[in-house]
Amino acid sequence: MSTAAIIPAAGLGLRLGGEAPKALREVGGESLLVHAIRGLRAATAADLACFVVAVPPGTEDDVRKLLDPYAGPVALLIVAGGAERTDSVRLALELVPEHGIDCVLVHDAARPFVPAEVIERVVAAVRAGAPAVIPVVPVTDTIKRVDAAGLVVDTPDRSTLVAVQTPQGFEPTLLRRAHNGDTAGATDDAMLCERLGVAVQTVEGSQDAFKVTRPRDLILAESILAERRT
Numbered sequence: 001m002s003t004a005a006i007i008p009a010a011g012l013g014l015r016l017g018g019e020a021p022k023a024l025r026e027v028g029g030e031s032l033l034v035h036a037i038r039g040l041r042a043a044t045a046a047d048l049a050c051f052v053v054a055v056p057p058g059t060e061d062d063v064r065k066l067l068d069p070y071a072g073p074v075a076l077l078i079v080a081g082g083a084e085r086t087d088s089v090r091l092a093l094e095l096v097p098e099h100g101i102d103c104v105l106v107h108d109a110a111r112p113f114v115p116a117e118v119i120e121r122v123v124a125a126v127r128a129g130a131p132a133v134i135p136v137v138p139v140t141d142t143i144k145r146v147d148a149a150g151l152v153v154d155t156p157d158r159s160t161l162v163a164v165q166t167p168q169g170f171e172p173t174l175l176r177r178a179h180n181g182d183t184a185g186a187t188d189d190a191m192l193c194e195r196l197g198v199a200v201q202t203v204e205g206s207q208d209a210f211k212v213t214r215p216r217d218l219i220l221a222e223s224i225l226a227e228r229r230t
């Protein structure tokens, strides 16, 4: 049995700014998407059989040419993404093979430096029987709930809070069922499984799995890459 990796890469990167869509922005001379593909391939225990990459409509051919040399023996499927991240994931999921896949990973192109151990931990937990698995790290800020007027409602106990990363891993049938339901307002795929009443398992994530969101994040990304290249 093998793993399929869905890579939502169709976002515009409005918070990052710049000319190109975020997934095609470069760090150390290579796009975030190329770094993400390389990172997934480094997780050899995941037994990757296929990548399904959701890209901005109209960039399919260019992205296929860009990624081809990095996919190696892993099948590379490209699909035009949708308006929201969940739309892009749903469209990509339609191309995941029906047979021979025991784990579907969903991994943001905007997280270029996830360590192989994290990816392998997620896949191992799915293979051990957890239907939905997410990598998490502790939160360092105090988090408060606020109302529309900006008044604090309450302060959840920080020791019970975690920040969620990708790749998230799923038993394939569950992920299909989750995306067939109501996806409105979902900011990750695990949330859709929670809506079905499915228990979502957490595993240890990594600070290196941070998401490139704002311009300063590119500086952190450059420094992680420089550290790895020495």
Ligand code: CTP
Residues within 6 Å of the ligand: 007, 008, 009, 010, 011, 012, 013, 014, 015, 016, 022, 023, 054, 081, 082, 083, 084, 085, 086, 088, 089, 108, 109, 110, 111, 211, 212, 213
């Ligand atoms: N994504 C996608 N399709 C969308 C929106 C987002 O495939 N319609 C992808 C992005 O390309 C990214 C991941 O989902 O890899 C996480 O989204 P986010 O960090 O929000 O990226 P963007 O939506 O591109 O950025 P922004 O919200 O700042 O515009």
Ligand code: MG
Residues within 6 Å of the ligand: 011
């Ligand atoms: Mg976005």
